[in-house]
Amino acid sequence: MANKSNVPAVPALGGEASLNRYLSEIRKFPLLTPEQEYMLAKRYEEHQDPEAAAQLVTSHLRLVAKIAMGYRGYGLPVSELISEGNIGLMQGVKKFEPDRGFRLATYAMWWIKASIQEYILRSWSLVKMGTTANQKKLFFN
Numbered sequence: 278m279a280n281k282s283n284v285p286a287v288p289a290l291g292g293e294a295s296l297n298r299y300l301s302e303i304r305k306f307p308l309l310t311p312e313q314e315y316m317l318a319k320r321y322e323e324h325q326d327p328e329a330a331a332q333l334v335t336s337h338l339r340l341v342a343k344i345a346m347g348y349r350g351y352g353l354p355v356s357e358l359i360s361e362g363n364i365g366l367m368q369g370v371k372k373f374e375p376d377r378g379f380r381l382a383t384y385a386m387w388w389i390k391a392s393i394q395e396y397i398l399r400s401w402s403l404v405k406m407g408t409t410a411n412q413k414k415l416f417f418n
Contacts, residue, residue: 296356303338311380318375333370333381334363340382341366344389351401358393365392 309317309332320329341362348358369385 306335309336315375330370341389348393351397361392361396362389365389
């Protein structure tokens, strides 16, 4: 079934070459002026317009990549950090209130960082503990 939405396709993340391709692809999405950002955010807030949300998200993908690059030192794949940051960006767009007078980037930065940091805490450990009953048997028998 074909997708008839005007929402632009964002490339998937994978290995090093894929990451470089992703970073070059996200540069193609235009940045928004404060007025455009406000109008799209109002449209999403009032009408839950998915195209407005998609435009807000795609215009801030560079911000996610920049923030994720700051967390490279934890030994986790940058593509995973960017993916988690994208989830945080989507949460930020969903909860953004444009009438407060701040730009989305200022607000979403908190959500992006929180999402990446939560992922690091979940994934980065010297000792991995089992989460399923069978995995726990390895440690507690």
